[in-house]
Structure formats: structure tokens, C-alpha cells
Amino acid sequence: MSESRDQSPSAEERRKKDAEDRKREEEEQATLPYKWTQTLTEAEVSVPIPGNLKSRDLIVELKKTHIKVAIKGQDSIIDGDFPHSILVDDSTWTLISGPNNTKDINITLAKAPGSNWWAHIVTSAPKLDTTKITPENSKLSDLDGETRGMVEKMMYDQEMKRQGKPTSDEQKKQDMLSKFMQQHPEMDFSNAKIG
Structure with a gap:
């Protein structure tokens, strides 16, 4: 009989690998x-240059999917495609x-809506593991309407569960059953189960 061992890494091994990564x-x-740094809606890039340069000495082109930053007459400092628009x-x-x-x-x-976390500023640069990003606390007002509605529903449902009350979906089912029962008083609902 062969012994089966769990091959998944231990918490310590994961921590060590995360630290190495x-x-x-x-x-x-x-x-x-x-x-560079980023939020869900913006990426901030800071390019150091010699202090004697003025804006007229620079080329800074920002296109929907491309960036070019250079000192006139020299090789580009940044010249590449964004990972998202x-x-x-x-x-x-x-x-x-x-x-x-x-x-x-x-x-x-300004990131186009829905582009989320960027792994890099230009696709030719080394990537960051975006699954390890810890976002700053954001306000609900920062979110677009659909995302905000989803988050508010999740927060409401979480609070209702904490209080032992029905979530919004469970409440909707109960309301539909109550309405159906009122519309059909001739039916026997004594053994009905809500699932």
C-alpha cells in the first residue's frame, strides 16, 4: 500500500516563495x-530627468494604447504599448x-473603465503579480454605478446574515411566495419548502 502525501506547499513555503517573488x-x-504606482482608476508614472531641461526639450506622447517619453535628440526613455487603453x-x-x-x-x-490592475506600464516591461496587490481603501462613490450596486447588495446581504435575517434574494423569494399564496387561497401550502 502506497502512502499518499499532500503535495501542496506549506504556509511557510508559500510565504517564502511570495517574499522571493x-x-x-x-x-x-x-x-x-x-x-510607477496605480489605483483602480489611474496609473502614476514618474520619470527622472536632468534639472536643466525644460518642457520644450521633451517629447511626451500619450495615445489610447501607447506612450512615448523622450528627451529631444536622444533615445526614448519609455516607448511602448499600454496593457490596457x-x-x-x-x-x-x-x-x-x-x-x-x-x-x-x-x-x-486615466485608465479606461474596466481595465482594473495593470501588471506593467508598457507591455515590454517586467510584469507585477496583480493578484498580490493590496488596494487602498476606496469609497463607494469611486465605483461606477453597476459595480457600486453589486458592492452595496453584497454589504447589505452580509449585514442581514450577521443579524440572522434573510438576504435580499431570500427576501425576494419569500415575498414572491407570499404573493402567490394570497393569489391562490384555494391551495394548501402547509408542506411548502422554500429552496
């Missing part, structure tokens, strides 16, 4: 000529002076 991602991201009219860039005679090109990319 995070370290590898951080090292890959550190090699990029820019830094952006809203070009809602996306902006500014030049910010930093310490020690440096400047940053700060680019705010």
Missing part, C-alpha cells in the same frame, strides 16, 4: 527608467522640480 519584482522594477483626454503630464537640480516628468494616466 516580491523581491524579484522589486529588483526588476528598480531597473526601469521610471517609477487609457482615456487620453483625462490623462496629463507635468514637469516637477526636485532636489539637487533634478526634475521629474509626472504622468497621470
